[in-house]
Amino acid sequence: MERKGSQLLQLLHDFTVNQRITVGFATVLALFLLCGAVSHFGIGSITDNAEEAIGGVSLDGVLAQKEADHLAWANSVNTFLLDERVEALKVQTDDHQCGLGKWLYGEGRTKAEKLVPTLAPMLKELEAPHQRLHQTAIKIDSLFREADPASGRAAAKTVYLEETVPALTEVQGLFKKIREEAKGQIISDEAMLASARRTKMAGAAITTIAVLVGLAISYSLATGLSKLLGDRTQAIRDSACQVAAAAGEISRGSQLLSDGASEQAAMIEESSSSLAEVSAMSKKTTELTEGSEQLMKENITRSAQSVKSLAELTKTISKIEEESGQIRQIITTIDAIAFQTNLLALNAAVEAARAGEAGAGFAVVAAEVKNLAGRTGEAAHNTQGLLDATVNRITSCAKAVKAINDDFDAIVESATIIGDKNATVTEASRQQARSIAEVSKAIEDSSQTTQQIASTAEESAAASEELSAQSEEMKNVVADLARLVYGPKADLDQLGDGPAARRPGRPAKTPLLLGRG
């Protein structure tokens, strides 16, 4: 319960002024509406009670009249039976056409049942004895007419005594019960008056409560608003002081910013000139690498041609090596032929000596052949020596070519790899040039931004001065507001002096709710 109360207070505290006033007036209006409703329904109840009382009195009269009518009716029947001078029974024999019958089967009964609903079963119970009562009259009349006057009248009396009178008694008894029930259900004058008094008291009580609640709400709103405005006035004054202090800080900050921007502008200028040098170097590198790319292509072309020549040279030397072997074979053959020739010359010389004088000429020829064979063998031997030297040189040459081949593989590989590296460097130089261009653009933008910062810093300094003036103006407004809340004698010192003198327990930055909602 206590928790719910504190929650309600918190809810009220969170309300805006607009909401508080609206809720206050709505509460008072609701109470006055309640008061009006109580009065309206109270008067309505009094009216209903009065109508009910009037209707009850009227119903009782009607019922008394109907009861009296039937007593008169019975009296007429009795007179007919006792007075011999009366020769005809002149009473109503139809139970629907007599006074009670018309009422019982007409609107009168409907109204009565609506007024007192508990009468309905009783009235229903009344129908049967009432019908029998009227039927006894028909019976009496018929007996009287059919028989001779003396016996007929006696029989009719018997019917009267045995049927009419009990039926009448039953009807009367029921009438009595019905009237008592009606009286019991219909409100009495005293009760009506008591009800009216209660209505009057309730109206007065609710009106009093409404007035008291209205006063309480007005007091609460007035004090609450005064307190709220006072707190906010203090908060605004504090804010004004803080704004003035902040304006001073902004002014100093702007000056620092302006100085910093100037330094930065000088640094940017230095950076810009350094970057221009780097850009020139990068451009030169790109040109160089692009030139070397062309050189590399020429190098590859020449290398390819050299590869072709080297391959052909290698093949040629291999063939020379092969052919050297063949030459050596030929020389060996020649040497063998010279040896055989020498042997043949010796044989010829022996045969010439054996022939004596006749063979003297042949011996000269044989000596010449031997001489030729010896010279041939010497030449073959010399050629062999020369060939061996040549073959040795060719072998050395083949070895050199093989070494060149191996070296050339490495040269071609290195040269072509350098080509790729060079291409990579060229691309990197191009990218570097692009990056430098972007950095140059960024520096230019930065320079513009720095100028804007310097300009903004100056504007900020001017704005902080304006802010300072505005804070002074705000303090004046606060003084006016304080006078509005606390009257002409309001003294701002009562509210404290600046943030340091803020009342304890009150948050420094309470949300200002005046304009919300």
Added chain:
Amino acid sequence: MEIATEQSNGRARLRIKGNIDEKGAEALKAEIGRLNLESLSEVAIDLREVKYIGSSGIGKILLLYKHLTAKDGALRVENASANVYELFKELKLDTIFPVTAG
């Protein structure tokens, strides 16, 4: 870069897919090293799916040519794309071994 090699009857065919940059050239060199050049009379390099070849790649092809020629073998470069074919022409490689455009 990918290299698919087929060998039959003393002939080999290297189908290269991708760019032959410095790294690709090393892969080509390794693939050439795996060939038994002594037994090959002809090697064809199919450059249909090569859009770029760097100088390293050209160097490897030149050395393959040199080794093949020394053993009376032959090298052919086939199906070179327009850029690659123009480069081979510019470097006059078509005067060293047959080069056909794709």
